[in-house]
């Protein structure tokens with residue numbers, strides 16, 4: 001029983017409209033003296049041919065329910081004061097009864113969501129953009145699963161393209177096996193940069209690079225062997241990052257996987273009469289959408305990024321029969337995905353309507369985009385290790401006697417990086433600052449984790465069994481917490497609908513703040529007749545914080 005839903009149903013019944021229509025309109029008033037929930041009546045005024053004030057007044061005469069302690073009309077608003085005892089009793093019973101499952105939904109049962117995320121390019125450093133994609137994608141996978149969907153997590157590795165011909169040739173000219181093994185990404189990038197520098201004076205290098213790419217495409221054994229090796233070494237290095245972040249994938253089928261499957265997609269385009277020739281290249285004209293044409297095949301027969309994504313989409317629909325496909329990729333690729341989805345729609349695929357590009361902004365350092373080009377490598381693994389190291393120092397200072405310090409430092413360091421990313425709306429640019437991320441106060445991961453550990457510690461100290469059969473609480477400090485706990489399922493739903501993990505992150509900040517206020521004001525462990533109910537509240541908070549963090553991809557240590 002959710003008080004907002006109950007209210008929506010009652011209002012809808014009285015007004016003769018659908019309850020979903022009402023549900024979306026119900027607000028939480030900014031000031032407590034305006035009640036706990038408010039229904040603004042102007043939106044429906046025209047439809048009902050009544051003034052908003054009249055509607056509000058009529059509702060006060062009709063809407064009644066034990067959950068509503070007091071109802072009142074304030075101008076065009078219908079305000080509702082909830083029965084604190086009753087709501088808190090219901091909420092605590094639900095959260096404690098459902099545990100980690102609280103907030104789960106059946107909405108997606110039997111449906112698949114394919115998530116394409118992380119997708120770094122082999123032989124190149126894992127960039128800040130790939131980090132964002134990984135962190136956001138992982139969280140969205142958790143969120144869709146919480147909504148009942150089955151997730152399919154795909155790492156669409158950038159493992160194909162003319163650059164691999166160049167890299168192979170560069171390796172054959174100047175490469176050193178030991179060096180590559182010791183430091184794959186750094187060494188391969190170094191070879192690649194050198195190739196470009198030398199090719200400026202010697203254009204034959206480019207020709208050779210192209211020739212080696214052709215060999216690679218034709219399955220030449222030496223070329224394929226080197227390519228496989230570069231790929232493996234790169235993956236080993238990426239895996240270190242995935243291990244630290246606790247991310248796993250269902251598939252690593254990258255661009256190269258689709259290499260021999262593209263003719264089918266190109267033939268389909270031809271059959272549909274969608275291909276036109278423009279300056280020698282085969283393109284899909286998108287002028288009716290006011291978009292530049294989608295380039296499918298170059299004059300020399302070479303295929304492109306778009307061709308592979310098109311092939312991959314069709315293949316994934318066949319393989320997974322997805323009900324939704326999500327691409328977590330930086331906003332600079334918006335045009336590409338826009339074109340891709342339209343081409344699929346033009347091909348007559350109804351499912352193309354359920355494909356979504358989930359874009360995000362840049363990570364900045366001192367206001368400038370952090371880039372890995374020009375050979376300046378910011379090795380991400382090193383950054384993560386540094387965060388863990390700093391977390392360790394912090395813990396050494398604050399809790400020198402903690403057990404499992406290394407384990408906890410890892411959870412805190414990694415959690416700090418993830419939370420710092422996810423607390424921002426994904427389209428915003430983020431300023432990168434380890435010091436900022438690792439603060440134990442303010443809106444940081446460690447702060448939320450610390451709040452969780454605090455709740456766990458209270459529960460340990462109490463040494464009492466906490467049951468879900470509780471009487472309600474009606475003191476002013478527990479009330480904001482109860483309302484927040486009640487809204488958790490809706491918070492998850494909104495984060496799902498908007499593909500926006502920040503909704504959950506911000507919610508956790510608010511919840512942690514109210515809880516810490518409660519902790520400061522109320523003697524939780526005082527042995528009076530209410531202790532069990534207060535402990536039930538603490539337990540419910542701990543459940544929701546832990547689950548909220550889990551949805552973001554962050555672990556919660558019980559002690560820190």
Ligand SMILES: NC(=[NH2+])NCCC[C@H](N)C(=O)O
Pocket residue numbers: 116119120121156157158309327329
């Ligand atoms: N299906 C996709 N195109 N996924 C995103 C791939 C991202 C690409 N490898 C890059 O680093 O820019």
